[in-house]
Amino acid sequence: MLLLLDNGSRRPAATRNLRRLAHHLSEQLGTEVQPVSALHASRIPPEELDGMPAQTLEPFLRAQVAAGEDSFGIVPLFFGPSRAISAFVPEVAGRVAAEVGPLEVRVADALCPLPAGEPLLVEILADQVRRVLPAHGSPAVDVLLVDHGSPLPAVTAVRHWLAEGLAAALADTPDTKIEVGEAVMERREGAEYAFNGRLLAEALAELGAAASGEQPRQVVLAMEFISPGRHAGPGGDIADIVAEAEAAHPGLQVRISELIGEHPRFVDLLAARAAGLEERGPIELPQG
Known part of the structure; x- marks a missing residue:
């Protein structure tokens, strides 16, 4: 069965x-x-x-x-x-x-078993990002690969692998310079969990602080999530984090990709x- x-x-x-x-x-x-x-x-x-x-x-x-x-x-x-x-x-x-x-x-194997990884996941993420890039182009877009967050370094390593692949896949986007970074929706407190990297709210605050009215900061969230739920999808925690960041930084414009499981x-x-x-x-x- x-x-x-x-x-x-x-x-x-x-x-x-x-x-x-x-x-x-x-x-x-x-x-x-x-x-x-x-x-x-x-x-x-x-x-x-x-x-x-x-x-x-x-x-x-x-x-x-x-x-x-x-x-x-x-x-x-x-x-x-x-x-x-x-x-x-x-x-x-x-x-x-x-x-x-x-x-x-x-x-069966996890979706992205390391060290081999899973190139198809990179292709899916890149496709989802391209679908929500600014319609009329933008000279620069920040892409943040976002996952839930894990207490296990081996799980965070998957996000690192996917981010590297995503950066390579998006490097030839016409007329747009894309910078790929990473963020975690939530993480446990304590220095021992610093390997998770920046919280999404922190990353958006940094990007928003660098925005200006004349040149909005364009950000795309590449969602390393499979299904909608409490965190991802309509009414989820990530949508709330984005809304708060855009309200605090009027020059920040954030687009959220579709979920991996929807591809x-x-x-x-x-x-x-x-x-x-x-x-x-x-x-x-x-x-x-």
């Missing part, structure tokens, strides 16, 4: 997007793909999801194992080696195996990860 796994959100739009991606992946692979969240989504009232409750990993596995299913392949919607992949999935599967019955779980080629990447499951062995489940 094949699962498409995201982190989960309490926003219905995130589950709707997960279901949309699973549907298109099912069509491309010719086999059913189950949309499942690690956590959170089960709190969404079913009436906000067309009467279909969201599925979360542990109860989903319990029900399937109880019904006789014992082999699962997981395509994770995570850019890097998140603890959801390395710790949460094995812990949940281990509990289910101990309490319900034996099972075998294979987990039509993203399903091609998911299909490639699903195909790679055949070469991967089952994950080790904790004992006891």
